Amino acid sequence: MGRRSDHRREELEALIVAAGEQVMAEAGYARFSAREVAKRIGYSVGTIMHVFGNVDGLVVAINARTFGLWAGSLEASLAQAAGAERIRALVRGYFAFAEANRNRWSAIYEHRLPPDMPMPEPLAIARARLTGIIAAEIAAVLPTEPARDAARLAHSLIATVHGHCSFALAGSFAIMGESDALGLAQSRVAEALRAHGADL
Amino acid sequence: MGRRSDHRREELEALIVAAGEQVMAEAGYARFSAREVAKRIGYSVGTIMHVFGNVDGLVVAINARTFGLWAGSLEASLAQAAGAERIRALVRGYFAFAEANRNRWSAIYEHRLPPDMPMPEPLAIARARLTGIIAAEIAAVLPTEPARDAARLAHSLIATVHGHCSFALAGSFAIMGESDALGLAQSRVAEALRAHGADL
């Protein structure tokens, strides 16, 4: 039974999210349970509801964390690549994170905000960091492109890679007899960038 | 209270799926309920379980129907287009169906088969019909491409459009400040096809 003195508010929040990350990784979004999270940290469900409002709030916090880990993972991938190889490293890193964190990655896209819930700022920020990393690399290989156009292309390429990654993890590609989702994504990205004047 | 004489097996199955389609369209996958379906047709939940094994079986049947409607919708789009415009009509039709059937379209990708459930044949067939329609059009604009390569490109372009469509409906593009998801998808498809020698 959790005691107030055991954890300050922020500590408790972090404790819940950490346990939530575990449950999400193990069970996936479909079987995620706030009660299971409560059980693991020795608090009651009510406390979680009190801290996060409802289960959606907790899932949002978990997904924001996932975005953060993902962004860090991409930065690590980039740190080892130079020149035109950076784009390829980015796509590879995108896939690698998703495959290494299937349930958590999927949860980002499986969870839908309740209609009455406005976009939580922390989630938007974490997401923006990720897209920012990618957009910067796209802009770098398109030096002659107006910034707005480069941003649009970046967003479109994120959607492109997402589609491939999503099909790969969900088994859609497997049904079609495709095994090299990453290779296909790399090709599409390269083609689009070349069409916009990139030298790859 | 449903009586056996009221509906033969196939009729009952169709009755359940039809009601299921309604519930899915109204409530979406997250709030889909087999009990609600049972209530609407005047049978008990047990009957649905008896007919479809479990709720996943019913969702699979609903999603297979959705694939069928979607395929028919694409064929209708194609019937009005000629030449290079056919590809654009296909992408437009892809988006149009998803937007006009948000919850049902999303349910296709939100539902995950239980690990112990093998891919149901009817679902695979319905899906193959859809991808077949698209693959044929891609192959038609790539006359010099080996069949296998054209198929790979088709699958990749489906994933590309899916990514854009998914981001559009989930609001991801909106967060990034992008409003023309369809236009972006059209551009990426055209670029990839041109890179493979298509004359668009």
Place this chain on the structure above:
DNA sequence: TAAAAAATTAGACACTGTTCAATTTCACCG
């Protein structure tokens, strides 16, 4: 018509998220 088989149901079960009154804990202040 009687017996066997199949369909259907009601009810129980173990879950879920949410809510709320009651309790416990804490910080503050006289």
Place this chain on the structure above:
DNA sequence: CGGTGAAATTGAACAGTGTCTAATTTTTTA
């Protein structure tokens, strides 16, 4: 130091969910 008020935490209740099973009803078969 003791008391008071506010905040945190809980347990219990509630309305849902999918799944399962024993009992019942209906149909088919013999």
